Amino acid sequence: NIIRDNSEAGIRAESGGGITAFNNTIDGNLRGVAAEGAASFVTLANNLITNHARAGVFRSGGASITANSNDVFNPTAASGNYEGLANLTGSDGNISMDPKYFNRAGKQFQLRAGSPVIDAGNSTGVASTDFFGNARFDDPNILNIGTGPQAFIDMGAIERQVISSSD
Numbered sequence: 001n002i003i004r005d006n007s008e009a010g011i012r013a014e015s016g017g018g019i020t021a022f023n024n025t026i027d028g029n030l031r032g033v034a035a036e037g038a039a040s041f042v043t044l045a046n047n048l049i050t051n052h053a054r055a056g057v058f059r060s061g062g063a064s065i066t067a068n069s070n071d072v073f074n075p076t077a078a079s080g081n082y083e084g085l086a087n088l089t090g091s092d093g094n095i096s097m098d099p100k101y102f103n104r105a106g107k108q109f110q111l112r113a114g115s116p117v118i119d120a121g122n123s124t125g126v127a128s129t130d131f132f133g134n135a136r137f138d139d140p141n142i143l144n145i146g147t148g149p150q151a152f153i154d155m156g157a158i159e160r161q162v163i164s165s166s167d
Contacts (some may be wrong), residue, residue, distance in 0.1 A: 001025070002109055002131060002157050009034035010052075013042050013063065022046055022126055025109045025157040031083075032056045032072070035063035044070050046121040048099050048109075048156035051076075055083035069093035069122040069147065071155050093122060093147060099156065110158050117155035123148030131157040 003010035003026045010026040013019045016039040023046045026032045032049035033056070035042040040063040049056045049072045056072040058079075059065050067088050072081045073096050081096055082088060089096040100115040102108045111118055119142040126148075129135055136159045138144065138152035146153050154160055 002027075004028045004107070006030065009058070010049075011042065012036070013040045016040055019043070023121070023130070023153075023155070023157055024048070025050075025131075027051050027104070027109065030054050031058045032074070033065070034058040034060075035065050036060045038062040041065070044068070045124075046070065046126060046153065046155045048073075048117065049081075050074065050099060050101075051104070053077060055079040056081040057083070057085065057088075059084040067092065067094055069120065069155060071095050071097060071099050071117050073098055093120070095120070109156070111154065111156070111160040113160075115154075115160065118142050118160050119144045119146055119152040119154060121146045121148075121153035121155045123150040123153040126153050130154075130159040134159055134161055 006029040009031040010029040012034040014036040020043040044067040056074040088094045097116040100112040102110040144151040
């Protein structure tokens with residue numbers, strides 16, 4: 001999924017609800033992900049959670065958030081990448097780096113060459129195709145730093161496709 005430009009959270013669990021979210025690109029909302037209230041939980045893997053106004057990931061009221069292999073990058077967010085929970089950057093494959101979208105202003109969330117999220121995801125439980133139906137594949141020019149049975153899955157909704165040998 002590509003979830004963008006909402007006036008609240010892109011993904012939100014509350015009142016004891018739970019969400020498991022894999023390989024989403026969540027961009028430009030008030031908050032990227034929110035978990036609010038006791039017994040509410042969010043499990044995140046391989047998501048790009050970027051450019052939100054308030055915070056990338058928010059937790060309150062005893063909710064829980066589990067995250068691995070996500071890029072939470074919100075350099076201008078009022079409350080930073082994480083609000084209401086410890087900064088998860090640097091643990092369980094979570095990073096905070098510009099994912100290098102092709103053209104964010106034009107809503108083109110494909111990844112440019114040199115993106116730190118290429119071949120960096122966790123393949124456990126991930127669909128074999130991306131947002132556009134393209135197969136997930138091992139980019140031969142990128143060191144696989146991901147985890148799981150196929151350590152070459154890209155983070156986010158769109159698997160980077162090599163268009164030419166110079167791409």
